[in-house]
Amino acid sequence: MATARSFWKGHLRLALVTIPIRLVSATASEDKVALHQVDRKTKQRIRYQKVAGEGGRVVPQSDIVQGYELDDGNYVLLEPDELDKLKLNTRHTVELTEFVEACSIDPLYFDNPYYVLPDGDVAEEGYRIIRDALRATKKYGIGQLTIRGRENLIAMKPCGDGLLIETLRYASEVRDADAIFSDIGTGKLRPELIDMAKKLIDERTRKFDPSEFKNHYAEALRALVKEKVAGGLATEVAGGSDEPSGGTVIDFMEALRRSTGKSKTKSSGGRAKTAASAQKREPTKREPSKAQKRKTRGR
Known part of the structure; x- marks a missing residue:
């Protein structure tokens, strides 16, 4: 064993x-990177003292006991041996x-x-x-x-x-979900959207393997620290942008179609062809012809 x-x-x-x-x-907490508060000028770590009262009097450990706060703000003091008797x-x-x-x-x-x-x-x-x-x-x-x-x-x-x-x-430690979600609407959703979302879930369903996921922030933070120790310039943390990749998709149905690899409908097919034709014509508008280039060089 x-x-x-x-x-x-x-x-x-x-x-x-x-x-x-x-x-x-x-x-285990091995993957967590511990950061401490440090004085920028002296580079010394910030320490905390146990103080009491408005004057901030430092209290020695031997004078510290447990206390139960009453409604009027006073405390009932409980000695260690009293707690042990429970x-x-x-x-x-x-x-x-x-x-x-x-x-x-x-x-x-x-x-x-x-x-x-x-x-x-x-x-x-x-x-x-x-x-x-x-x-x-x-x-x-x-x-x-x-x-x-x-x-x-x-x-x-x-x-x-x-x-x-x-x-x-x-x-008593769990908040009531019904109260938290009470403002969420209950209107009927379009069935085709739910069907496409279900298809997307089915396509991406697999056995959970936590080893496939990495703590990207911890890795980037370690790399940043290593670079600073080596005397290099600080670099932007990888994945620093909070914006979703691929741009902003406004139409939810179109987003689901793209995610599931679903082909566009016939009505959108005409728009796709038009866009493709426009792309073919686009270079002639942007790039000057050979004659124009020769004329420019002649100037």
Whole structure:
């Protein structure tokens, strides 16, 4: 089994079955380019201090505690040992309390993914049994887990040869879509436009492969930094224009026709021929004849 650094250790509980597990982050930030605020004159990095009051008095770390703000603006101070006494079972245990259909969770609720690994050889058999049972039933296990002081709603599902936990947003953290989209019109659309859009989707449908996509901004930013280090002139970031390529297409149906490779209608065919004829005549208007060129040289 490949070694991976775990940031949480505890137990997975299903009814009377308890399995020691550990969590490993499923995401990496290697492709992100970190930029810092720097003083232009001294080229020193900007640092932040923890201050209090209007005078900006710097507060030492030993004097900083957690506080809950009341409606009147005052705070109830909470000491670290008081917070530690809030014994949450989910701090050390993930208990799967119910199971739901895999497709019943709106993707809007998914937050952060974490790989789940058995913690020790003894735990592997039970781990694999739960994994295979979830895969066979096509269900997600639902429970709660405390990570970094916050209790999260989670969904557990099979992932390759192992298990994956995804933290979920609570219902109160998701805004109502109906209210957001209430101003969008409901008038009837032209069926031919929908048909062409469906054809375009069908033509471009393929298996999702994230490796085909690159972070162009990160690559361009690294190239810019490398050029500056080498002492060259700064260049414009690749793809700097926000305008869509190919010009602005005003007619939506024509845009769909072009996208799907659909031939123009008979009525537009006449216009196409006329445009082609105009293009043939165009050079005679723009370019001077040989006689005109000789006459010009004679002058």
